[in-house]
Amino acid sequence: MKFYDVSMPIHESMPVYNDNADKKPHIMIERDFVDGQGVRETRLSINLHTGTHVDAPLHMIYKGATTTEFKPEDFIFRARVIDLSFVEDSITAEILKNIDIQSGDFLLFKTRNSLTDGFEKNFVFIEKSAAEYLACKKVKGIGIDSLGIERSQIGHPSHVALLQSGCLILEGLRLKGVPAGEYVLLAAPIKIRDVEAAPVRAILVEPSWLADFLKGEFER
């Protein structure tokens, strides 16, 4: 495999945070074929935290920056998938201290969440100590295979620590079947102005595939 599509499919019965009905997307056909003639046009209504998405600071920081501040340089990264399948409850600073983490890293945490298709109430989350550790290390971004990076932490300290440090947060990844290792992460969220999050189709590409693509397509 050279490509991994690590995004959740969006449909009306997809899993959403806490299984809240108000987080479900609605997909409405607005124009359709009649007797085989015509066109199909659909409208999507979606909470911006449903499915695979990127959070901007305004999600959790009052008057924080919005999606308008995202730059195209924020859409292509070297990213590392880290296997944390052994974690039972939450990712803590103690666990992360066993991993070589450098400033500027983009880390994708693969946990037991990727094995569940529905919404798992006790999903593995990023505990406050881990978020503060990552913020301190100045990582560029983190991604996780759950619809939230925290679970019942009052004041959402994990979001706040990471968003304040300028770390991008990618939620709702599907990492089942993706081996640990380094990839090119393509994650360009749709260009909604002035909001606190945006849906994204996140793709992991093996760097050797991309190098071959460039060679094959442009060096002829």
Added chain:
Amino acid sequence: MKFYDVSMPIHESMPVYNDNADKKPHIMIERDFVDGQGVRETRLSINLHTGTHVDAPLHMIYKGATTTEFKPEDFIFRARVIDLSFVEDSITAEILKNIDIQSGDFLLFKTRNSLTDGFEKNFVFIEKSAAEYLACKKVKGIGIDSLGIERSQIGHPSHVALLQSGCLILEGLRLKGVPAGEYVLLAAPIKIRDVEAAPVRAILVEPSWLADFLKGEFER
């Protein structure tokens, strides 16, 4: 410039096809900060043909293929921006015959549409003869800087010819300021299941930037 974000910003007063009110997106704040405490959560409701998007065959072909059939290989291309600023009314086969077009090409047509910020009723479109010519040449995809590839052609023959040939159609690009030439096109539409189109954040990257990125990030 090494990156060009060629996508339209999505907001409630953005230009939409024919200025139809029912094509405008709605952006609704569902949760918000009170006295500086809390979180922001927004819902987006959008017609899938508003803003920068990719069409699937089902848009114009009865029982045609949907977005579910898109593969990650359909999201990274060598693409060529072709300057057609001189075209006044429509792109015809005659105009395209002056351009070297090969099977498998992805062509992005830069027209006077990119100079207009609002919806221009007489936008430059891809006339039937041009669509049939492109289908015959077996191009992989085409993109244009208008919200539609055709204008008042009964039966939508340009869409039908291209979609039947398996050509991807990228609409709503913003190509102002992008020099003609070859780029890596990143265009991964959000993963909505079983629909006829999907919003996309389309980015053009200079191949030399991407080659340097791979070298700098992975060959250390």
